[in-house]
Amino acid sequence: MLNEFRYQGITPAGKGVQGFVTAQSRIAAKKIIQNIAIKHKIKINSITKKRVFLYTVKLPSGKKVKGRQSAYTKGEVARALGTIGFKDAFIEPTLIDIKLKPPFNNILMFVNLSSFLLKEKMSYDKILRMLADEETNLTLKEALKNIEGELKKGKEGTEVFARYADVFGKFPAYMLGLATKSGNMSEVYDATAKFMEREAEYRKSLKQALMEPALMVFAMIGAVLYYVIKIFPETALMFVKFGIELPPMTAATLNISDYFGANWWWMALLTAIPMIVIALWWQTPKGAVWRDRFIIHLPLIGHLLHKSSIEIFFRVFAAIYAGAENNIETLSASAEACRNKYIEKGIKEITIPLMLKDGMSLVPALNRADVFNQSTLARLKTGTESGNILQSAKQIATFYEKETSYKMQNLIQSIQTLVGMFIAIVITMLTIISSEIAMISPSTPSF
Secondary structure (H helix, E strand, O other), X not given: OOEEEEEEEEOOOOOEEEEEEEEOOHHHHHHHHHHHHHHHOOEEEEEEEXXXXXXXXXXXXXXXXXXXXXXXXXXXXXXXXXHOOOOOOEEEEOXXXXXXXXXXXXXXXXXXXXXXXXXXXXXXXXXXXXXXXXXXXXXXXXXXXXHHHXXXXXXXXXXXXXXXXXXXXXXXXXXXXXXXXXXXXXXXXXXXXXHHHHHXXXXXXXXXXXXXXXXXXXXXXXXXXXXXXXXXXXXXXHHHHOOOOOOHHHHHHHHHHHHHHXXXXXXXXXXXXXXXXXXXXXXXXXXXXXXXXXXXXXXOOHHHHHHHHHXXXXXXXXXXXXXXXXXXXXHHHHHHHOOOHHHHHHHXXXXXXXXXXXXXXXXXXXXXXXXXXXXHHHHHHHHHHHOOHHHHHHHHHHHHHHHHHHHHHHHHHHHHHHHHHHHHHHHHHHHHHHHHHHOOOOOOOOO
């Protein structure tokens, strides 16, 4: 989470100055402040981190009230309490001030409630104040209070919300900031809530369709290997010890067990190292592009994941189209929001340069990027020709939402059925091998 730091210094003319920066740590803040100091020839005297203070005040009735306040120093909290009549407040800094990202549901509820209250014609500062008072998550509560205060000071909404991108998420923060400049804030908040819900659904579908089946298969393979290497030999070797001939399947399984037992270490490395290398490569820009291109070309599920990314792209496009400064800003933000680096790369490196340098119109430039299917481009072209591109973007998003939601659930059920069949086959094979051992009978000794 980002922290806020205040620096104070003196200019060459002897004038005192102060400023504010946000950074992940004090070390990162110092680097930023040093660059500012060098650029403007400022001598830095102090760097103070904004932190949370706990205070206890006594009401005229004798009742004690506790509270929390973010500030740079204890004196600032004391002065603030003094202005409202509390002179002898007990103030202490929090010993552990760990800021964790608020749960997704808390942020989604804030967006939905804000939209509802905006429709009820409540002023935005009252909405922020009321929701901050009702919020249980301390990080989100503090962020809402700070946003209210900064907006009251006349700061730009996009700038204010951008500072809290680590709290709300990069694109929700972008759109909530954009809403402050919009003529219809409730509509932008509705679109933001829908975007968040669909993004969460996309992640959930990806997990159910790919991650969970893969983990189940790996867990099953691990259990089988443990049985073959550890448990099975202890039973089979008892018969070998007494010179009893083993049946074919039991003998073959014992040979496999001996091979795995002797070579497990290099086989484990041969499996783990490529997986680790690929996982680390996927964290790089080129690796992320390759990964997302590979995902949308997977059999069965790839085209649905592709359409889900297209849906998110056009949902964000429709949400910010009216309030953005230009089409380039809209395209760039929508590409980043679609959660597919391959699509993002195509739009940023092909579509946008073609529009800026060559003056190409939107649909042909998107077509050159080769990241959207032809039906999407045809529908968008119809919207541009009729002068209603916003409506076309909404229609594309709605259509793909309904299509992918229905087909994804069916596909997930099919994948789960296939995984269940695989597990059943493996268990049946183990049962047959185990039953073969049970049927072994030692020869009757002859007298």
